[in-house]
Amino acid sequence: MNILYVSSMYPPSLGGAQVHLHHLAKEMQGSGHGVRVVTHTWRNRRDWLRFSTVLSEDEARCDVEGIDVLRMGFSQATRLRMLPWALSYYLLMGPAVRNLAGFMEEFMERRVEVPTLVHATRIGREFIARAALDFARRHGVPFVLTPNHHPRWKGPRYREYARIYREADALVALTAFERETLVREFGVDGERVHVTGIGPLLADRFSAEEFRERYGIKGRFVLYLGQQCRYKGIAALAAAAPRVWEKHPDVRFVFIGPPTAESRKLFGTLHDPRYLNLGAVDLETKTAALAACEFLCLPSAQESFGGVFVEAWSQRKAVIGGRIGPIACVVDEGENGLLSSQDPRELADAVARLLADPAACEAMGNAGWRKVQEQYAWPRLAEKTRAVYRSLGVGDA
Numbered sequence: 001m002n003i004l005y006v007s008s009m010y011p012p013s014l015g016g017a018q019v020h021l022h023h024l025a026k027e028m029q030g031s032g033h034g035v036r037v038v039t040h041t042w043r044n045r046r047d048w049l050r051f052s053t054v055l056s057e058d059e060a061r062c063d064v065e066g067i068d069v070l071r072m073g074f075s076q077a078t079r080l081r082m083l084p085w086a087l088s089y090y091l092l093m094g095p096a097v098r099n100l101a102g103f104m105e106e107f108m109e110r111r112v113e114v115p116t117l118v119h120a121t122r123i124g125r126e127f128i129a130r131a132a133l134d135f136a137r138r139h140g141v142p143f144v145l146t147p148n149h150h151p152r153w154k155g156p157r158y159r160e161y162a163r164i165y166r167e168a169d170a171l172v173a174l175t176a177f178e179r180e181t182l183v184r185e186f187g188v189d190g191e192r193v194h195v196t197g198i199g200p201l202l203a204d205r206f207s208a209e210e211f212r213e214r215y216g217i218k219g220r221f222v223l224y225l226g227q228q229c230r231y232k233g234i235a236a237l238a239a240a241a242p243r244v245w246e247k248h249p250d251v252r253f254v255f256i257g258p259p260t261a262e263s264r265k266l267f268g269t270l271h272d273p274r275y276l277n278l279g280a281v282d283l284e285t286k287t288a289a290l291a292a293c294e295f296l297c298l299p300s301a302q303e304s305f306g307g308v309f310v311e312a313w314s315q316r317k318a319v320i321g322g323r324i325g326p327i328a329c330v331v332d333e334g335e336n337g338l339l340s341s342q343d344p345r346e347l348a349d350a351v352a353r354l355l356a357d358p359a360a361c362e363a364m365g366n367a368g369w370r371k372v373q374e375q376y377a378w379p380r381l382a383e384k385t386r387a388v389y390r391s392l393g394v395g396d397a
Contacts, residue, residue, distance in 0.1 A: 001394055002034035004115035006132040008052060008124040010039040011064055014258065014280070016307050017148050019201050021121045025067050027382035037069040038112060040128060048124035053086040053100055054079050059111075072107050072128075089125075090157075097126050097160045104131035105138075117394050119144040119172075126160045133164055142392040146172040148304045149181060151325065162186045170388050172196055174305035175329035194391070196384040197330075197376050198307040200314040203287040211288035215276065221252040222351060223293035225286065225308045226300065228255065228263030228279075233299035233322060235266055236342035238275065243348035245274070248355045256281055256289055290315040295354050295361055299340050299347055303327055309337065310376045313368025318361045320350050336368035 005025055009018045021037075029035040042062065045051045059073025074082070082103055085096040104127055118136040120129045122145065129145060136143035145168040153161070165171060165186050171193045173179040179195050182188040212218065222244075226232045234255065241253050255267075255277045267277045281289070290296065296312035297320040306327050309319045319337035321327040331337040340350040354361045374380075 001117065001389070002036075002113070002115040003028055003389075004112060004118045004132075005035065005037045006039070006118060006120040006128055007037065008040045008048070008128050009045070010037055010042050010069055013042050013044045015044075015123070016198070016201075016305075017121055017123050017146075020198050020307065021146075022064065022067065023199060023201065023378055024382060024385060026065060027378055028385075029066065031382065031386075034115075035067060036112070036115070037064075037067055038072065038108060038128075038132075039069060040072055042069065042071065049086060049089060052104075052125060052127055053082045070111060072104060074103065074107070078103055093157075093160055097130055100127045101130035101134060104128055105134050108132075108135045109138075114139045115141060117142045117144065117389055117392070119146070121146040122148045122161065126164065129164050130160070133167060142169045142389070142394065144168065144170045144172060144388060144392070146174075147178070147182065148174070149178050150302050150304050151181060152302055154185060168192070169392050170194060172385065172388060174198055175326050177325040177329040178304060181325075194384070194388045196381055196388075198305045198310060199376050199378040199381050200311045200372065201283070201307065202290070202311055202314060203284040206284050206288040206291060208288050208292035211285065211292050215254075215278065217252060217254070217276070217292070219250050219252065220248075220294050220355070221254045221276075221292075222355075223289055223296050223312075224253065224255045224257070224298060225289070225296060225311075226257045226298050228257045228259050228277075230262055231300065231302045232257075233297075233301065233342050233347075234263055236299055236344055236347055237297055237351075238266060238270060239344040240348040240351060241272075241275065243344060244351050244355070247352050251294075251355060252276055254278065254289065254293065256286060287311075287315070290317060293317060295319060295337075295365070297347075297351060298322070299342050300324070300327065301342060306330055309368070310372055313365065313372045316362075316365040316369045318354055318364035319368065320347075320354070332367075332371075336364050336371055 011022045025035045040052045060071045085099045089096040120132040133143045179193045183190045252274045258280045295318040300322040312319050321331045323339040333339045338350045340347045
């Protein structure tokens with residue numbers, strides 16, 4: 001089987017969706033399938049509309065850990081033809097998406113061999129997913145989409161993605177909550193939605209002791225791991241810390257993740273040395289931090305899955321997640337972690353509860369580790385995905 005994976009972004013750019021796709025691609029290639037990737041960029045960009053159209057990068061190819069990756073590129077003349085549709089995107093979304101996707105499908109027709117199956121993952125705007133769907137339809141091969149759907153993505157602004165959801169041959173949801181949302185709110189046939197999950201993205205070699213020594217951490221610490229956005233709960237955890245210190249004054253709060261303008265402003269106001277913001281770190285440092293912490297705390301208000309919980313469990317650590325539907329489908333409250341809102345009082349109580357009961361915290365971490373082995377190990381996720389492909393009649397999946 002020859003699989004074409006399509007994504008707006010691909011590693012070495014940072015982000016859970018593209019890194020997850022890369023691990024899946026490696027698993028499939030390791031199983032003997034042909035794999036190729038088409039993307040807009042492997043850089044860290046967030047100007048979704050511009051970088052996929054009028055400010056797109058030049059065509060290029062690279063090898064990412066054995067995966068052949070083709071970056072779309074357009075001539076200056078093509079970019080000028082894109083310009084009216086890019087400028088009118090929010091006003092004339094339907095025609096703009098179809099026309100911009102048309103340029104991308106033309107590129108794929110010229111540069112990509114017809115695969116057995118096309119599998120796109122949602123990152124950014126709709127154009128490349130629509131182009132991948134149209135490319136698959138033109139050649140009569142199945143089209144699979146991983147929506148990475150957030151509950152807040154609803155309303156007119158997302159109607160073109162909703163059409164792609166309904167037209168796809170299969171959707172790969174990350175949680176049962178996401179599946180229910182796609183069926184209930186977007187009218188997707190439930191028989192076409194398959195639940196898989198996300199696996200851990202961790203380094204093979206790391207040292208918790210070296211992490212502590214490097215950053216001068218001698219005692220216990222709670223770890224925040226994720227983009228430093230308000231919706232992820234970074235400000236809430238910072239506000240909860242003083243309440244936790246009333247009972248556990250020795251505990252530090254370590255924050256890891258790409259900084260944002262709002263997080264820079266936040267940490268400019270936090271002068272207690274028990275706050276430690278490391279910003280973005282490499283994979284080895286991230287893994288070592290998870291191994292060294294007491295537990296992970298990410299009380300996010302918006303997630304499609306929350307891959308960091310699986311990563312913490314892989315290090316036998318308990319977790320505190322946001323009290324929202326997608327996370328509640330991943331974290332079994334009281335068994336492998338706790339759930340909390342972003343209210344600083346509730347969050348401080350959850351943090352203090354785990355700090356006060358190390359035995360329960362350890363038991364939750366071990367329960368999480370078992371869940372990863374049963375549901376979220378990469379070979380297991382690859383087999384779930386192959387089952388999706390087989391359901392579409394791809395005989396050698």
